[in-house]
Amino acid sequence: MAGDDEDDESSTRAWQVRLGPDGPAFEARADRPLLQSAEAAGWPLPSSCRNGTCRTCIQRLRSGRVHYAIAWPGVLAEERREGWILPCVAHPRSDLVLDDPLAQSLPVT
Numbered sequence: 001m002a003g004d005d006e007d008d009e010s011s012t013r014a015w016q017v018r019l020g021p022d023g024p025a026f027e028a029r030a031d032r033p034l035l036q037s038a039e040a041a042g043w044p045l046p047s048s049c050r051n052g053t054c055r056t057c058i059q060r061l062r063s064g065r066v067h068y069a070i071a072w073p074g075v076l077a078e079e080r081r082e083g084w085i086l087p088c089v090a091h092p093r094s095d096l097v098l099d100d101p102l103a104q105s106l107p108v109t
Helices: 034-040 077-081 101-105
Strands: 014-019 025-029 059-063 066-068 090-092 096-099
Touching: 014 034, 025 034, 034 090
Parallel strands: 014 096
Antiparallel strands: 014 025, 059 096, 066 090
């Protein structure tokens, strides 16, 4: 699930990110953080520092894989095992499903 998996996927590949199991989705490119892709698609995810330290953007990853753009994101090892990610520094490596409380107020696509 959540992790630092690098694979041979092109850095420009786009993946689908769904907010909640039946919620709205947006396209996220592998070469940019999830937060930037969400913002580009018009989805307002919470954020502050944008560098992995403040944890404002922390989200639960229900399925999929991510790679971190920094060596030590502000997520504890136990949190990572439980699926918590920081979208401001996490890059998609597969289609993703995030638990997001905002998803219930957004239109389904």
